[in-house]
Amino acid sequence: MLRNKSEVTMKAEFSGKRLLILGAGIMQGPAISIAKDMGLYTVVVDADPRAPEAAKADRFECIDLKDKEGIQALGAKLQSDGGLAGVMTAGTDFSATVAWVAEKLGLPGIPYAAALNASNKDRMRRCFAAAGVPSPQFTTFTTKSLGRAPKKLPFDFPVVVKPVDNMGGRGCRRVNSSKELADALPETLEFSRSGKAIVEEFMDGPEFSVDAIVNNEKIMVCGFADRHIFFPPYFIEMGHTMPSAQDSAVIQSILEVFFAGVRSLGISAGYGAAKGDLKLTPRGPMIGEIAARLSGGYMSGWTYPYASGVEVTRGAILAALGHPWSPGPDRNRTSAERAFISIPGKVRSIHGLDQARKTRYVKNVFLRIAEGSPVRFPENNVTKCGNIISAAPSRNDAVNAAEKAARKILIRLAVNQKETDAFLAPRAGAFPPDAFSLPADTHAALKSLPVQPIPNLLRSSAGELSRIGIYPFPEFTECKIRDYAGRTPRESLEIIRVITGLALPIMEGEIQGIVLDRNFWNALIRGGYQGGIYFIDTLLKKLNKKRGQNNQ
Structure with missing residues (x-):
């Protein structure tokens, strides 16, 4: 929404002018909406005609974002047909295409060579080294x-x-x-x-993300977030929180390195944006990388506006138009983004979305999967299942809300999937990690539990399915450990009961009928609630098949 008189005047100034936006995915949604709110006519390009935000554009063109000449030709046609005020992107890796088009058509932007420096990590590292900017x-x-x-x-x-x-x-x-x-x-x-x-x-230490608008040598920081990285040897961002928990002196030391990096790449010699990932190492702040665009990962379009009240995307649009912008926080809140993930397999059903959306302080639930979707344990930041975004007056409230909502979203997997079977099978190696990392004494207790092959369980299947029980494992169920989403063993067991609809009592005294033993506990420890449900669903399918054969 336009918030003051100057923005009303600006809307009149921009009314009907055309802005070319690269990308029609979720990350470009805020740019399209804000540009239209500013009175601009949005021309959006994407290789996918079914991209999520394509219908929001005033005009959509199906062009691959790698095709800089094709996008340049579109821009030239727009110029000849009535004018083109600017070109921009957010959250894509095609800032070089933006810079190419801007340079060729005489539009505001950053030098094409600077965009190449920020798009190619070899060139980037050489620029840092030549300028003495701390980097590996x-x-x-x-x-x-x-x-x-x-x-x-x-x-x-x-x-x-x-x-x-x-x-x-x-x-x-x-x-x-x-x-x-x-x-x-x-x-x-x-x-x-x-x-x-x-x-x-390898740079050891906490990691941070920075968003900035650049305006003819002026670098305006518009967001500084703590990144939460997990699952080595990969670097999976399971969320970010802003503002940072670091003190102002540490933040300033990191920003000084960021500024030097932006200048060394040549990004500041124009109009655009810069996004940096930096680490605070034992040797001091060091740059992981800098991109010549606003961040993806929901930071520039969601968490920073929620935390500050400032639409950094508006600043990026103004930069693309060669227009000055002066950000200023309107409020002081905390916004947290958290991801939810799955073990490998195929989605049978998704539960808890409404409960997650109704969690206090939750602003958005982004789902990247559907029933029937293949899922895998993430090895990069594009294979997660979805994201939660919260905003609250305090850091604790924002973080707790996002993490609580993420735990409410439950993904049940289809049975007879080779990827799931392989994941749950005994294995050696550190990745993917077990959902629960057992202490040594608990692991020893697990080995002492009875175990019998599935065919033996099927032979002991007298009685109703609702009477299936679980062999006691108090060393685990009473343990204070949590899985990678923060669920306790008891909470995971309760989820299994709710999703399967089975009572699944812990069997005490004389044990009869179907009793889930060490194999079940192994599946739960390895794959969390998903592993436990998959084990039971597989067992029930085999049991029903056996009963069907017996009734023939």
Whole structure:
């Protein structure tokens, strides 16, 4: 909404002018809505004609965002047909296309060379090194150089391998040895459009995201968030919280490095945006990467406006028009974003969405899956199942609301899925992790539980299904550990009872009929409530099949 007299005047000034927006996904939704609110005529391009926000545009064109010449041709036609005021994007990896079009058509923007510096991590690291900006040492590999990779890197393990030209953590992981590196590089290179990857020093320490608007050498910070990264060796952002919990001196030290990085890439020599990921390492603040656009991950379009009252996307649109902007927080709240995930398989049903939406302080629930969708344990930031966004007067209220709502969303998996069976089978290795990480004594108690093959359980199936019980495992059920979403063993058991509709009592005294033993507990520990439900659903399907055969 327009909030003051100057914005009403601005709307009159912009009324009918055309803005070209790259991308029609969820992350570009705020840009399309705000541009229209400003009186601009929105021309939106995306390779997918069914993109979620395509229908919101005043005009939609189906063009691949990599096709900079095709988008330039559209922009030139718009100029000749009545004018084009600017071009922009938010939350995509195509800032170089934006800069190319702006430069070719004489529109406000950042230099194309600067956008390339911010889009290619090899170029980016070289710019940082030349300017003395704190960032990790690195070396570059290509598909052609794999067979002659050096036996020794110029820096020590652990290291991080990542494609030079992708986003969302695709193909990015930590490796701890030469053998792991040799195994990881081919996979990483598959995610690179140019067939290049960088290997760089691993930076230890908390991570932060920064959003800024750049306006002809002026860098205006519009958001600083704590990032919450999990599941090594990958770097999965399970959420962010803003404002940061760090004190002002630490934040300022991180921002000084960010400013230096933005300048070294050449982004500040124009009109646009910059998004940085930085770490506070034992050596001080260091840059992970800087992009020449606003952030995705719901930060620029949702959590920052909720926390501050400031629409940073409006600032990015004004920058694309060559117009000045002066942000100023209207309120002081906390906004938290949290993701929810799944073990591998195929979605049978999704539960708890309404309860999640009704949680106090929850503003949005974004669902990225549906019944029948394939799901996997995330190895990057685009394979999560959905996201919760909250906003509250206090940090604790915002964080608790988002995490509580995320725990309410429950994903039941279809049976007879090879990916789920493989995930729940006994395995060696650290990834994906067990839902519950057992203490040594609890693990020893698990090994002492009785176990019998599924066929034996089926032979003991006398009686009603509702009388299925569970063998006691108090060392686990009374344990204070939690799964990666924060659920306790008791809470997970109760979820299993609710979703399956079975009472599933813990069997005491003489045990008869179907009793879920160590195999069930293994499934629950490995896959959380999803593993427990999948085990029971598989057992019931086999049991019903057996009864059907007996009744023939």
